Amino acid sequence: MKQTDEEIAGKIQSGDKEAFGEVIDRYEKPLCSFIFRILGDRDNCADALQETFLKAYKNINSFDPKRKFSSWIYRIAHNEAITHYRKNTKHVALDDVVEIASDDNHADFIQKELDSEGQKMLLDKALLTIPLKYREVIVFRFYEDKSYEEISEIMHLPVNTVGTYLNRGKIELKKHFKDINIEDIL
Numbered sequence: 001m002k003q004t005d006e007e008i009a010g011k012i013q014s015g016d017k018e019a020f021g022e023v024i025d026r027y028e029k030p031l032c033s034f035i036f037r038i039l040g041d042r043d044n045c046a047d048a049l050q051e052t053f054l055k056a057y058k059n060i061n062s063f064d065p066k067r068k069f070s071s072w073i074y075r076i077a078h079n080e081a082i083t084h085y086r087k088n089t090k091h092v093a094l095d096d097v098v099e100i101a102s103d104d105n106h107a108d109f110i111q112k113e114l115d116s117e118g119q120k121m122l123l124d125k126a127l128l129t130i131p132l133k134y135r136e137v138i139v140f141r142f143y144e145d146k147s148y149e150e151i152s153e154i155m156h157l158p159v160n161t162v163g164t165y166l167n168r169g170k171i172e173l174k175k176h177f178k179d180i181n182i183e184d185i186l
Contacts, residue, residue, distance in 0.1 A: 003022075004069075005023070005026065005068075005069035005070060006065045006067075006068070006069050007065075008022050008023060008069075009023070009060060009063050009065060009069050010065045012057075012060050013060055013061055013063070013065075020057055020060075023053075023056065023073070024053060027070075027073055028049070030144065031049055031052060031073070031074070031077045032045060032046075032049050033143065033144075034074070034077060034081070034139060034140075034143065034144055035048045035049055035052070035077055035080070035081045035084075037124065037127060037135075037139045037143055038078075038081040038082075038085060038132070038135060038136060038139060039081055039084055039085055039088075040124075040127075040128040041088070044084045044088050047084060048077070048080040048081050048083070048084045049077070049080075051080045051083075052073070052076050052077045052080045055076050055080070056072075056073050056076050059076075068150070068153075070150075071150055071153045071154050074140075074144075074146075074150075074154045075153075075154045075155075075156075078136065078154055078155065081136075082132070085132060122176075122177070123173070123177075126173055126176040126177070127139070127173070129172075129176070130169055130172040130173060131169075131172070133165055134165050134166075134168050134169030134172055135169065136155065136165075137151060137155070137162055137165040137166045137169055138166065138169045138170070138173070140154065140155075141166055148162045148163060
């Protein structure tokens with residue numbers, strides 16, 4: 001029978017340090033994906049992910065097993081991503097995407113010729129141009145499939161603010177995709 005994340009965290013808190021390997025196995029890919037979508041840089045992503053796991057290991061005793069482990073570790077990843085973002089802020093130019101999306105001659109090309117992977121790639125680039133607070137909520141909701149309540153807990157925001165940021169983020173993204181329904185991509 002597969003142990004829950006909370007049970008594994010309890011084992012680690014009880015001194016079974018080997019059990020942390022299971023945490024890494026379960027969370028390495030999803031946390032890496034989350035952090036990369038926030039930072040847009042593989043090197044910074046790897047550094048932030050490593051720091052996330054180090055901090056989770058060092059602070060495992062602060063985890064309350066009555067709460068959801070995924071929210072706890074995503075909170076650490078969120079904080080590390082923000083720290084790396086602030087240290088290494090670089091603004092990604094989206095000239096190509098904006099030029100294509102705003103050029104009427106290319107609108108049909110985008111709509112008809114780009115497969116869903118191509119649209120997702122454009123969306124990933126566009127994500128890097130919107131304000132960080134909106135980007136985070138969009139990534140949590142649409143890429144990590146987190147509920148409003150989980151996002152609220154991870155980001156320490158009221159649930160209503162999560163909804164507001166999500167709507168504002170979608171509006172910002174729509175500016176880059178005039179003839180594409182952003183809801184279809186997300």
